[in-house]
Amino acid sequence: MKLSKLVGERLKDAPAGASSKSHSYLIRAGYIKQVSNGIYTLLPPAQRINNKLQQIIREEMDTLDGQECLFPVVMPRELWELSGRYSSIAEELLRFKDRTGHDMVLGMTHEEAAVHACLGSLKSYEQLPFMIYQIQTKYRDEARPRAGLIRVKEFTMKDAYSFHSSQADLEAYYKKVYDAYFRIYHRMGMKKVIAVHSDTGMMGGKVADEFQLLTDIGEDTIIVCPHCDTASNVDVATSIPEENEHIFGVKTEVFTGEAKTIEEVCSNLNKTPSQVAKAVCYAVVGDSSRIIIAFLRGDKEVNESKLKLLVGSDIAIKDLSETGLVKGNIGCVNLNIEGAEIFYDKSLEGLESFVTGANKEGYHFIGVSMTRDVKPSKYVDISKVKEGEACPVCGQKLLVKRGIEVGNIFQLGTRYTSTMGLTVTMPDGTTINPIMGCYGIGVGRCLASIAEENSDEKGLCWPMGIAPWHIYLCPLRLDNEEVKEQAERLYNRLIAENFEVLYDDRNTSAGIKLTDSELMGIPVRIVISPKTIENNNIEITIRSTGEKIFATEDNLSKKLDEIIIY
């Protein structure tokens, strides 16, 4: 490819609002161009990477006996009603009417389509297990696109669906995909990917893992144990509760006046947040008569993902003044709100002599005892794990990290096969709903994540296995006849030898050429100039290390073969 003809431009400055290296460099180096908020065109260099990433994924899926399909982007409402997701997913699912007035959706995931593909033809357990997958455009009506290709509305995704006759078979296959995902990231050149336990979210099912690339610009919070390598998304992370001190007290109502927040109450009563039981109030989304009150220790935060799972519905913070509750004075003693569902976090277990609201304006109780004064029927885990808490597996101190989710896998169970009526006959003549797994990778997000991990202050630095081109052929002083002649000769020869070459054939300054080669991140740069011709050599520079290697025209291909390995 000749750079003079390559569509896209190299820019000096980062685009306004660029919030990550990958966002900035992918735009500055001419890889992507924004069309609309969260919607991008992949320019030729990015599409070359995209094709290579897809090929890696395809090969690994085929190794798992995956069968590639192509499901539709646009699907009818009826298909999504079968699973119940037409109504259960909020605005992220884009709905529209076609010209006949028929309700349609834009696919953001394809469980329904995958089950539909099997309806009719899947009949016997003997056909199981199998896995079908696709690599297809998806659209998610994302509220807050950000960071270039990291969080977008439209993206290319590989989504795979496996079908099994037993949970044990699913688990064995799930483990194979889990391992294949690490091979995929390894081949893509991502080094810091870890698997973390995760929420099953809109997919349903019980077990799910995410693959997270650890990076400070990641938008996900991950709780990791450096000791035993347990790792979870904060949404589902747990820790061993600290033991509360057993200092018995006398329950006494005290006037606290305007003190409402944890800080104000603690300051007023000379207590620490861990000596307070605070309340956080919610209502169920779509059914505001369902009131949820969560109590937890004052130094903890509610983990809404966990609470949602317990409630079984989406929830939102709600001011409950209308019910007679006094904000800032809500407490777990003598609380009487008809129909309210009350949850006590495990951080409260065994807490004695603590402070809580007196459920009347300007007053709190002190000296409260959980076992004597509250006696909840059970404690549940609804708090967010914080750095330094104890690992639930080994008890060592947990760390908080940031990550980009570059893949996720789910044990779905029979949610889709049962609602959509997919059955197989078992050896004993009974019928069952096959048990499903599903496995996703966002290709564009992988591209951005690789860029994020493989870049420096000069620009991108693509791993060899997925680089758009391997070689940046960079003749300096193309106005020099000898340079030009050698450049053209080498370009034609390297192309003929099946090297992937980007040829900087522009009549521009050495500074611009060298800067662009680094910004674009092509792994190997070949410089030829009047000086190299005089010295009868060719200068090879490795982008990632800066190492320089000298070759002659005769041994150039051999040297390149030694360098371009993946």
Place this chain on the structure above:
Amino acid sequence: MKLSKLVGERLKDAPAGASSKSHSYLIRAGYIKQVSNGIYTLLPPAQRINNKLQQIIREEMDTLDGQECLFPVVMPRELWELSGRYSSIAEELLRFKDRTGHDMVLGMTHEEAAVHACLGSLKSYEQLPFMIYQIQTKYRDEARPRAGLIRVKEFTMKDAYSFHSSQADLEAYYKKVYDAYFRIYHRMGMKKVIAVHSDTGMMGGKVADEFQLLTDIGEDTIIVCPHCDTASNVDVATSIPEENEHIFGVKTEVFTGEAKTIEEVCSNLNKTPSQVAKAVCYAVVGDSSRIIIAFLRGDKEVNESKLKLLVGSDIAIKDLSETGLVKGNIGCVNLNIEGAEIFYDKSLEGLESFVTGANKEGYHFIGVSMTRDVKPSKYVDISKVKEGEACPVCGQKLLVKRGIEVGNIFQLGTRYTSTMGLTVTMPDGTTINPIMGCYGIGVGRCLASIAEENSDEKGLCWPMGIAPWHIYLCPLRLDNEEVKEQAERLYNRLIAENFEVLYDDRNTSAGIKLTDSELMGIPVRIVISPKTIENNNIEITIRSTGEKIFATEDNLSKKLDEIIIY
């Protein structure tokens, strides 16, 4: 691939409403599954073909120095307003609002996106020419999907866009793409593809060619000259007008009563349709005050595509009774409708002594003369060419054929670059809008067209170059240990030797296996059975010819290498 695990089923009967062989067989053989009207899932065998077709297209585009991109499926209204197409395309362009209320469209073509990709970075004529392309899902809100994958709403398409500094350069490149398209169809195994001149439609521009696979089930009408090979879509086809006889007559008003249609008037007056000038009335879509009246010889039909081009807008048949015109008695003498735009077809040129309406209830004129009584300022070509008319190039008789459009290419001119403000600086310092070409191929429609052309009464019959698998390994009597052992051995060996094998590992009857192998259309079938084992041979059958070849285990791979050539 083991057939027992392959997703999809083989059906005995054609689906209800199947209107073509490809539609019927692709469903019956488990290649596609309908999700909604005009929306299909490609099951694994079809997706294997899809990938091979895409690879052929990609290679041919890259040979033309094409740069692969990926444009968005979902685009903002603003982009389509720049070109004027947000309003000029009717309901086929699917419009919707996203969650923020922003107007968006689903891409049915990507001229706007292609120009957008170049804005900013394209500056100098030195960067020209170049071509960018993508292979991407498209959605067209098709009013009448039909014939399986032949006419659908959602499809995979390769669309390419070239940019040039002169019309001559565009024409030279256009010719290269034209030739590449024939290579593509050849490699795909389509034999009866011809290029025909076509309408530029919603794309604009002046020159366009379609590639048509000639087949009786095609929905396009093509006018071809078997003598000189001129071929055109009927929308734009022309012919040499027949000379009208110069029999002078006396213009006389006659009572024709209830005779309104051409047949009735001819019968009433004892004339032939070629002795009548008929009127067809239209209004402009979106501006019903613009009235269009087309006059043409009674034996001709209006070619609305040609008329639209002359009018410059979309038109629809309209009853003009309100204006005082009498349906069935409209004529070209003394016609006085204020503001009406009147067109005279070239078939009327030199017509004498003909019949036309008298513009009053129950009367016609006879003996009318175009030169004496009507004197139009010009004649235009607004009639549809019919079989037997004279070729405009060589004068021989034209034939009418049916075809499936499997690709189209356009010389777009500067319509998009000028409206979207894309310019380049020329050597003399002036700026111009680059001249564009665009080049489309529907991948799914190619798949269906190949199926249409390559099938017989037993089923599909894929060309070797794009077959989903090359070999159908078909052991009969898998309950026989020796057969089973040899089948497994051969399957593993052929896979290891990189043959593409579909292994019919089902414990089912020989009849079902042989029938399925023919229905699915895999080019080479290998049968092993107790009999072949006894005879110490292996039976190879060529699907397209029925030819049988016998091999041994030793020379099997060599024989297969000789057969599997493309």
